[in-house]
Amino acid sequence: MCTLEKRGDIYILTLTGSDEHRLNPTLVDSIRSALRRVRAEPASPSSALVTIAEGKFFSNGFDLAWAHSSQPRLELMSAKLQLLVKELISLPMPTIAAVTGHASAAGMILALSHDYVLMRKDRGFLYMSELDIGLVLPDWFMVLLKCKIGDAKVRSEIILTAAKLTAEMAAVRGVVHSAHVGAEETVEAAIRLGQELVKRGWDGNVYGKNRMVVLNEVLEKIGTVTGEAKTVSKL
DSSP: OEEEEEETTEEEEEEOSSSOOOOOHHHHHHHHHHHHHHHHSOOOSOOEEEEEEOSSEEEOOSOHHHHTTOHHHHHHHHHHHHHHHHHHHHOSSOEEEEEOSEEETHHHHHHHTSSEEEEESSSOOEEOOHHHHTOOOOHHHHHHHHHHOOOHHHHHHHHHSOOEEOHHHHHHTTSSSEEESSHHHHHHHHHHHHHHHHHTTOOHHHHHHHHHHHTHHHHHHHTTOOSSOGGGGGO
């Protein structure tokens, strides 16, 4: 589950608990509910969202144990994550992920769906694990990775060698924006960045619409998801 608090003009969304923050429908729905609350808040001149996670994991990807190799359940998780990513892309404010633990597969996609990714140096890695666990990378994951990681060699390293990137490795490769000493320092840096962005005084609606232009390829790829998966009633 997650919590949402507001410190001045900064919204802090926290994935709570010491588990792996697997992206099952319950957690994704909780995050989406928090984003709806952000949208429903009285408009302020400028705001920013910082996403953090408790424990050793930012997110360890889809909840494959919940899916039990059920194709409908796998499709449901993917559909819900697509909707979440779409909502992050259209959110009318800058978004920052403070990655203080492992972010794997769909968990890495969640982190990269933010405008900025800050990462802890002393623990955790970014890891597209699909090759190691025998899964084919979803098409829309690849579209997002292309938009977020400009270097094709780096994308190949991540996808075709299943490289586990530490914060310093990811920063050198341009996958994350900065690397920080520990968890507390990473979160503090993310909040400071949010405050700096708020000071720019940008119109949030204009910011969100410009982000949608930048990530139009992602939105087009996931555009066929217009509602919750029909398989919900079958689960």
